[in-house]
Amino acid sequence: MAPIKRIGIITSGGDCGGLNAVIKGVSREAYAMGIETVVIPNGYAGLYNLINLDKVVFLNAERVSKIEASLAGSEAGHSRVKISKIKDPNKYERIKDGLKKFNIDALVISGGDDTGSVVVDLSGKGIPCVHVPKTMDLDLQSYSVGGDSAINRIAIFTRDLKTTGLSHNRVVVVEVFGRYSGHTALRGGIGAEADCILIPEIPVDFDVVYDHLKTTYMGRVKRSDVKAGTYIIVVAEGITKAGGEMLYDESAGVDAFGHKKLAGSGKFVRQELEKRLKKDPEITQFMKDTGMYAPGVYEVPEVREVVPGHLVRCGDSSAYDVNFGYKTGAAAVCMLLEGKTGNTVVNVDGQKIYYQATSELIKRRGVDVREISLYESLGFCFGRKTEKFNCILEEVKGPVSRHL
Numbered sequence: 001m002a003p004i005k006r007i008g009i010i011t012s013g014g015d016c017g018g019l020n021a022v023i024k025g026v027s028r029e030a031y032a033m034g035i036e037t038v039v040i041p042n043g044y045a046g047l048y049n050l051i052n053l054d055k056v057v058f059l060n061a062e063r064v065s066k067i068e069a070s071l072a073g074s075e076a077g078h079s080r081v082k083i084s085k086i087k088d089p090n091k092y093e094r095i096k097d098g099l100k101k102f103n104i105d106a107l108v109i110s111g112g113d114d115t116g117s118v119v120v121d122l123s124g125k126g127i128p129c130v131h132v133p134k135t136m137d138l139d140l141q142s143y144s145v146g147g148d149s150a151i152n153r154i155a156i157f158t159r160d161l162k163t164t165g166l167s168h169n170r171v172v173v174v175e176v177f178g179r180y181s182g183h184t185a186l187r188g189g190i191g192a193e194a195d196c197i198l199i200p201e202i203p204v205d206f207d208v209v210y211d212h213l214k215t216t217y218m219g220r221v222k223r224s225d226v227k228a229g230t231y232i233i234v235v236a237e238g239i240t241k242a243g244g245e246m247l248y249d250e251s252a253g254v255d256a257f258g259h260k261k262l263a264g265s266g267k268f269v270r271q272e273l274e275k276r277l278k279k280d281p282e283i284t285q286f287m288k289d290t291g292m293y294a295p296g297v298y299e300v301p302e303v304r305e306v307v308p309g310h311l312v313r314c315g316d317s318s319a320y321d322v323n324f325g326y327k328t329g330a331a332a333v334c335m336l337l338e339g340k341t342g343n344t345v346v347n348v349d350g351q352k353i354y355y356q357a358t359s360e361l362i363k364r365r366g367v368d369v370r371e372i373s374l375y376e377s378l379g380f381c382f383g384r385k386t387e388k389f390n391c392i393l394e395e396v397k398g399p400v401s402r403h404l
């Protein structure tokens, strides 16, 4: 491989926390090695159109210092464009010409599974590139920058919603991003001590959710000296019913990668619970016993859904993601210099940079449901009949695998 003198940075897919740290990690490590870095703006759309740009932005020390790593989003911009889907038979030549025009020898590309599939594609076409894992969905084989920031935001929003839930004695359903994996709903929900967490990996039995809601919510209001209580559900956008039917709004359409946009699971959960609340005589009695019943006006507790949407992946980057972004960005430069094109940085631990073939790393990883019974034994509901947690002990010999 020809010596690398200039690296282009691309961020692609959904933005999230930690990406600016990746950009800074790449450019500062490259600078330390006497290599230049430039921004290829707006993801793969920018890569395809690079040939038309008059100039690219150089990430010199001064420009890099203007980027705030603790802010989410990406200074390099994003798009959801899959190169192989572009209707232009000469697209790869066009990309190569664009890279040549600006003397860009190699790429560091940060993104999730779709982005990674393009890394495999480009690498196979002879464009040297290394992948830095990024997705708030946490559905890659390794940790990905953005996950921790999103989990923290979900936990904070959900906890905050308890104050309004408590004031109105409402059931609050919080629908969160995460596509077909429940990692962020699970971790954010536990972080906020939500009562119920519904994830794609566990088909939802709404009768189970309703029973848990009734016992928990009614107990809370009854025990409260001021008759206040709430019940909080965190629901992932990709949940299914028993039988595998997905619960989302068909009208949301598809994104530029061709994936269904998932929306509407919160509404669906609300409707299922409302149906049950309305026809339950025990609820009417509960409303009367607790002094809330107002005939014709307020006969059952209200259920509200809240959809924070992009708020879970914007704003602040967690310190963890800044750490992870910096070190994996820097590691990507070392990997490029070692000719590890088509690979993803997994982690930096001590002096070692762990990496995996991008084609393997992007295989979808769901929540390991064997862990769920542990949380069930602690009182959390997951929309299924609770299962007993069987402890299996194993002593670790040698170094413990770790991220920090």
Ligand code: F6P
Pocket: 014, 080, 112, 135, 136, 137, 177, 178, 179, 237, 255, 262, 313
């Ligand atoms: O993949 C990240 C993610 O935030 C998903 O959790 C969500 O379904 C999707 O992106 C939303 O994408 P967009 O920002 O394109 O609407």
